[in-house]
Amino acid sequence: MSDLADKSYVCDDYDVAVVGAGHAGCEAALACARLGLKTVLFTLTVDSIALMPCNPNIGGSSKGHLVREIDALGGQMGKNIDKTFIQSKMLNVSKGPAVHSLRAQADKKDYTASMRNVLENTDNLYIKQAEISEIITEEKDDNVKVITGVKTTAGAIYTCRACVLCTGVYLNARCIHGDVSSYTGPNGLCRATHLTDSLIANGVKMYRFKTGTPARIDKRSIDFSKMEEQFGDEKIVPFSFTNKPQDLEREQISCWLTYTNDETHKIIKDNIDRSPLYSGTIHGTGPRYCPSIEDKVMRFSDKNRHQVFIEPEGKYTNEMYIGGMSSSMPYDVQIKMYRSVPGLENADIVRNAYAIEYDCIDATQLNPSLEFKKIEGLFSGGQFNGSSGYEEAGAQGIMAGINAAMKVLGREPVVLKRSDAYIGVLIDDLVTKQTHEPYRMMTSRAEYRLLLRQDNADMRLTAIGHDIGLIDDERYNRFLEKKKSIEEEIKRLKSTVVGASKQVCDFLKKHSSTPLKKAVTLAELVKRPELSYELIAEIDDNRPVLDDEVIEQVNINIKYEGYISRQEKQVEQAKKLENRLIPADIDYDDVGSLRLEARQKLKDIKPVSIGQASRISGVSPADISVLMVYIEMMNHRKKN
Secondary structure (H helix, E strand, C coil): CCCHHHHEEEEEECEEECCCCCHHHHHHHHHHCCCCCCCEEECCCCHHHCCCCCCEEEEEECCHHHHHHHHHHCCCCHHHHHHEEEEEEEEEECCCCCHHHEEEEEEEEHHHHHHHHHCCCCCEEEECCCCEEEEEEEECCCCCCHHHHHHHHCCEEEEEEEEEEEECCCCCEEEEEECCCEECHHHHHEECCCCHHHHHHHHCEEEEEEEEECCCEEECCCCCCHHEECCCCCCCCCCCCCHHHHHHCCCCCHHHHHHCCCHHHHHHCCHHHHHHHHCCCCCEECCCCCCCCHHHHHCCCCCCCCCCEECCCCCCCEEEEECCCCCCCCCHHHHHHHCCCCCCCCCCCEEEEEEEEEEEHHHHCCCCCCEEEEEEEECCHHHHHCCHHHHHHHHHHHHHHHHHHHHHCCCCCCCCCCCCCCHHHHHHHHHHHCCCCEEEEEEEEHHCCCCCCCCHHHHHHHHHHHCCCCCCCCCCCHHHHHHHHHHHHHHHHHHHCCCCCCHHHHHHHHCCCCCCCCCCCHHHHCCCCCCCCCCCHHHHCCCCCHHHHHHHHHHHHHHHHHHHHHHHHHHHHHHHHHHECCCCCCCHHHCCCCHHHHHHHHHHHHCCCCCHHHHCCCCCHHHHHHEEEEEEHHHHHHHH
């Protein structure tokens, strides 16, 4: 490093530098460039832009919400998967709309190529293939530094006014299966080996996390007759609100479902001492909610089988992804293990499964804007923040990019609340609740999930995206027209009264619905469990022609009106705590009666509001009461 430092030189100047071109880096760089800032995007190899090194899909339970929110803010992920999917499916349709989640299989190569094409043709955006070895900072005051640039391993210095770190799983990466360790990034790509030292030197606290991926198997060696075929939906629901279902119709490719069995589990148990997860070879912490197959078998010994999804990696390859069977077992054990599964008896492994360890940060070092508290102008997003998943990465990436741009433009940061979006829940959890394992988004983490449905992401966030500058006027006006159509139709249904005419009585009888004893509005009929907006068209003579997405919103908003209203009241109550800001100059050592653990956690995390403070692990309701009293006294002293 010292030799490189001697040869360093200033190469160019940018408004924003983005380090890493995975799903977080792509969204961050596009946000900055689209807001008019000269932006440079660094990647270890241009061929890995928007790479999908693990599962070949976008979306899924709760993750589909994130993708639609990214789109509503003006991001690219939803548009890109709409363009490149080979199968699309809405999950959880038998349950309520709060947990409906869109999921699409991607053609991996098409996904990467399409995103790269967008980046390469975006004004103000410049792509550089280089490894960043250092962040360059200057001392400011009060133990705070400010970012001034980044340096490559070749000594090239790029000055900047803000920087976004999106290094994914590449920092000091190590791929492991059995007793074999490869010091590479995913898929055998080169890793980044220098930046961690620079971050530590700048006071950044680092973690070591782990994730994994299953084997890829040659399609020609699979017996699909022993598996259950999984089809895509006939009616496509786009991820992007800019697309119409009819524009995305295409031939879809099937996925397949099979199961592990007693033999599979016996093979794993007999060889568990050879698993690096259990032998101590792997030191990083893995994801609790996406465990390896050996972890599943050992932790859930009462289950005699686990689901295994066979998913195509693309239209022009025979590689099939073995979902549900990620592993770090030795290669010989992997062969036996996979071949014990029905339909995989003759499985030919193209790429073996492996675990990957990598460096990431303790995200409580970040403000809710994703800016480092002690390094002004340095932002962070994606798996580098201790999360897992393409969707979580993209969501953080767009917010980190937006706020890096806001910093350069001298505008206020954009922080989504927990009641605004799943993105708000995700980021608040990361920066507030110290995570000691890769964080995965789940619907259960969102306390207002009936309000934060994937179908209304545009209703919640398009106006914010427009205010930021990522949603243009044309799209915003279309959104306003949609919003107006929904409101007018709900108003019409609530004011249209029907009585017990023969037509209405016959209709209700046909649908096993209670006969009318008095006149009711059409809205009241929609609320009945056995009826819907679509069904009552039969007795609604003045119904206007509306788009499917408008009809969906009308139906949900009327049918769940009571529940939605109740949750909105809960949000209003919670906002009182979120709006009670904690003074930036507060001295927690001066707050009497605070427990020691609470005092330490509050000093470390520096919450911006009482609401955030109340969500910190180790801070009790009693501590919050003490803190609120102290702040009242503090504000009173300032006034006097």
